[in-house]
Amino acid sequence: MIEIEQSGALNTVQDLGRFNYRHMGVSVSGVMDPLALRAGNLLLGNEENAAAIEVQLFPFRVRFLQDTSIAVTGADCRATLDGNPLPPWWGCGVRAGQVLELRYPRSGARGYLCIAGGIDVPVVLDSRSTALRGAFGGHHGRALQRGDQLPLGATTGPALPQAGIGIEPPESALGTWFPRNNAGEIQLRAIPSGEYALFAEDAARFWQQSWQVSNQSNRTGYRLSGDPIFPSHTVEMRSYGLIPGIVQVPPAGEPIIQLSDANTAGGYPKIAGVIEQDLWRLGQILPGQSIQLVKSDAREAIAIEQEVTRWLTRLRLSCLPLRKAVGV
Amino acid sequence: MSPSDIKPASAPALACSSTITLSTIGARAWLVEAPGGFDLPSQRRVWSLARLLASGEDVESLIPGVTNLLVLFRQIPPDETAVRARLHAAWEQAQAIHPQGKLIEIPVDYGGEHAIDLDAVCRHTGFSAREVVRRHHQSQYTVFALGSAPGFGYLHGLDPQLATPRKKVPSLSMLKGTVTIGGAQAGVSALTGPNGWNAIGYAELEVFDPLADSPALMAPGDRIRFLPQRIEL
Numbered sequence: 001m002i003e004i005e006q007s008g009a010l011n012t013v014q015d016l017g018r019f020n021y022r023h024m025g026v027s028v029s030g031v032m033d034p035l036a037l038r039a040g041n042l043l044l045g046n047e048e049n050a051a052a053i054e055v056q057l058f059p060f061r062v063r064f065l066q067d068t069s070i071a072v073t074g075a076d077c078r079a080t081l082d083g084n085p086l087p088p089w090w091g092c093g094v095r096a097g098q099v100l101e102l103r104y105p106r107s108g109a110r111g112y113l114c115i116a117g118g119i120d121v122p123v124v125l126d127s128r129s130t131a132l133r134g135a136f137g138g139h140h141g142r143a144l145q146r147g148d149q150l151p152l153g154a155t156t157g158p159a160l161p162q163a164g165i166g167i168e169p170p171e172s173a174l175g176t177w178f179p180r181n182n183a184g185e186i187q188l189r190a191i192p193s194g195e196y197a198l199f200a201e202d203a204a205r206f207w208q209q210s211w212q213v214s215n216q217s218n219r220t221g222y223r224l225s226g227d228p229i230f231p232s233h234t235v236e237m238r239s240y241g242l243i244p245g246i247v248q249v250p251p252a253g254e255p256i257i258q259l260s261d262a263n264t265a266g267g268y269p270k271i272a273g274v275i276e277q278d279l280w281r282l283g284q285i286l287p288g289q290s291i292q293l294v295k296s297d298a299r300e301a302i303a304i305e306q307e308v309t310r311w312l313t314r315l316r317l318s319c320l321p322l323r324k325a326v327g328v
Numbered sequence: 329m330s331p332s333d334i335k336p337a338s339a340p341a342l343a344c345s346s347t348i349t350l351s352t353i354g355a356r357a358w359l360v361e362a363p364g365g366f367d368l369p370s371q372r373r374v375w376s377l378a379r380l381l382a383s384g385e386d387v388e389s390l391i392p393g394v395t396n397l398l399v400l401f402r403q404i405p406p407d408e409t410a411v412r413a414r415l416h417a418a419w420e421q422a423q424a425i426h427p428q429g430k431l432i433e434i435p436v437d438y439g440g441e442h443a444i445d446l447d448a449v450c451r452h453t454g455f456s457a458r459e460v461v462r463r464h465h466q467s468q469y470t471v472f473a474l475g476s477a478p479g480f481g482y483l484h485g486l487d488p489q490l491a492t493p494r495k496k497v498p499s500l501s502m503l504k505g506t507v508t509i510g511g512a513q514a515g516v517s518a519l520t521g522p523n524g525w526n527a528i529g530y531a532e533l534e535v536f537d538p539l540a541d542s543p544a545l546m547a548p549g550d551r552i553r554f555l556p557q558r559i560e561l
Contacts, residue, residue: 022391024536024544025474025518124538133519134478136538194351194359236511238366239475239482241391241398245354265393265475265482273354301355302404 001065002115004148005099008057010219013119013138013150014260015051018127022264028244029129029137030260032056032110032219032283035170035308036074040114042315043071043091043167045157050118051128053144055111056219058104062113064094068152069116069160072100073167075108075284092164108284116160117153132219132261170280170311177307178281181292185210186285188278189296189304190247194240195231195269199249202229206271210290211255217287219261224291228253229271237267245274247293257282277304348419350412355404360415361396366512368484370395371472372424375548379425380418392473392548394482394513427549429471434516435557436465436507438529444499445492445526446561449509452492457561460528463487464507469514469552474544479536480518481546488512498524505533507554 016037017030031037031054038048053062058077064070071091072079079086080101081094094100102111121128121139130138139148171178179187196203211224230253242248246258248268257274258266259282274282275296285291349361360377362370374397378390381399391398405411438461439446449460469485476482491512502508502523508515510525517523518535531554535545546552 019389021478021543022389023474025476025478025480026538026543027478125543131478131538133521134536134538191352191354193353238361238394238396239473240359240361240393240396241357241475243353243357243398243400263476264391265473270353273352273357275355298352298355298404298406298408302406305404 001152002150003063003065004061004144004146004150005063006059006061006146007055007144008060009143010057010132011053011055011060011144012130012132013051013121013144014054014129015118015127016049017260018125018129018131018137021125022241025264026125026134027131027261027264029127029131031112032260033074033112033280035280036110036112037114038312039089039167039170039315040071040073040091040112041118042312043165043319044069044114044116044160045155045319046114046116046118050114050153051121052112052114052119055102055113056109058102060102060111061099063099064096065149066096066152067094067159068155069093070100071114072102072111073114074110074112075105077102077105077108077111079103079111086164087166089167089169090164091160091167093159093162109286110283115152116157117155120151120153167315170308174307174311177304178278181210183210183290185290185292186281187292187294188274188282189300190245190272190274190293191296191298191301193246193270193273195235195237196271198231198233198235198269199229199271200232202231203271205229206255207293207295210292212290213285213287214254215287219259221256221258221262222282222285224255224257226254229255231269235269237269239265239267242266243273245276245279246270247272247274259283275301275304277301277308348416350415353398356401358399358401358411358415359396360399360419364395366395366484368470369424371470371484372426373419373422375427376422376425377418380422391475393475394472429547429549429551431551431553432546433553433555434531434533436529436531436554437558437560438464438507438556440530440558440560442503442506442530443528445495446528448495449490449492449526449528453490455489458559460490461556461559461561463490464509464514464528465554465556469554471546471548471550471552473548474546477518477521478538479544479546480515481535481550481552483514483552486512486514492526494524495526498522499527502527503530505531507531
């Protein structure tokens with residue numbers, strides 16, 4: 001069991017998402033940075049889908065009511081355990097009574113607290129993720145509050161050493177596969193989608209200019225500010241299925257990238273779809289930062305997915321013997 | 329139309345307008361858009377297509393929309409041509425199915441404090457409020473698809489003369505259960521929140537229960553009747 005001592009609004013329990021009910025209008029939900037969740041869970045010997053706490057408002061403070069192991073991944077949120085700093089992407093054993101604090105990130109937007117056994121909230125519609133808009137799943141269908149006590153799942157493996165072990169963050173480990181442009185902006189790969197041709201000359205500007213992530217951005221979607229783009233004529237679209245990563249262009253001409261909590265259907269013209277392999281990077285971008293969209297295709301998406309899979313496999317293979325060694 | 333949209337040679341020759349439009353959303357989601365109008369025959373063939381594709385082990389999810397279907401594959405299909413050929417072939421095979429959906433009767437309070445857009449609908453259609461209400465509850469509706477919010481049904485069957493465009497400025501906090509018109513479609517809002525459809529009444533209705541065996545009240549193919557419980561004009 002753990003107890004929340006301090007939390008901003010909108011910090012929630014999330015797993016990889018709720019994938020089987022989209023035909024009923026149920027959003028995927030799930031973490032905004034699936035790589036951080038999977039890596040944290042691998043370090044702990046958890047299922048990759050085990051539920052964790054996604055922290056996007058700081059400071060966040062939690063007290064452990066039992067001995068357990070934790071991994072803190074995602075944003076570098078200057079974690080401290082009983083006041084002693086922990087490096088980013090770090091796993092370690094913790095004792096009952098210890099307090100972990102996550103503070104406003106040095107870099108990135110969302111930190112993940114993964115715990116051995118996972119956060120054991122009830123599975124609703126095949127997932128432990130919090131569906132904020134539908135108000136179900138997670139911890140009573142809502143964001144975490146001071147005083148909430150969350151149960152932990154059972155663990156079988158050995159605990160992590162108190163001294164801890166680290167993971168090289170994917171941003172550096174996979175750096176060549178996740179590029180930035182000359183201005184240092186994150187490049188997100190996207191594949192032209194249904195109404196791309198409708199944007200005629202403006203389509204080129206979609207790729208060329210940098211887009212600033214606006215303040216009206218959250219887990220539902222990121223709104224992009226920049227020189228607006230318009231279709232050559234207006235079209236009345238029939239509602240179609242949406243998935244995270246889809247880039248729609250509302251009448252004002254500033255694109256919206258739909259993300260974890262996006263609706264399952266919508267009717268705006270769509271210009272492109274960000275490849276899923278790049279969505280974790282978007283989850284670590286703060287409003288005010290700029291990005292560039294880069295034209296991609298399925299072949300490139302496959303290549304990147306294979307690299308990510310290799311990285312996760314290496315992580316799994318290197319964590320196993322380590323955990324065995326310290327468990328003896 | 330791009331060359332790859334041309335139907336495979338084995339398929340019977342049909343006019344261009346009768347073939348599907350294919351596009352992608354990201355790398356592993358394909359959107360199949362049915363040719364033709366916003367009508368029941370198109371939607372029935374979409375349901376049939378979904379049924380045919382559901383047996384594919386490489387298909388993760390199928391999300392029916394309004395005369396379209398989003399197909400999510402488990403893995404990124406490496407061969408785009410093969411996917412196109414397969415979806416075209418499945419469409420040719422898809423025959424309109426007539427699911428015997430259940431009949432759901434929804435008592436409605438027309439007008440009153442929640443019908444904030446009834447005047448706008450009257451202005452757009454040229455009908456009196458009484459006539460809008462009469463035409464709305466006399467039609468019989470079919471649930472085309474669920475989406476936008478958990479359990480929200482896109483309803484087909486609105487009297488075409490009641491069709492009213494979505495609002496340019498959405499209501500910020502429309503109450504759950506609000507009875508609405510959005511373009512040529514009808515609906516009952518599933519969650520309290522922003523909504524661009526036109527409100528003409530209110531129904532005490534729970535369209536989704538995540539803990540129930542079948543969480544959504546409506547399913548594609550169900551028929552809906554609105555019963556005027558109170559009319560306050």
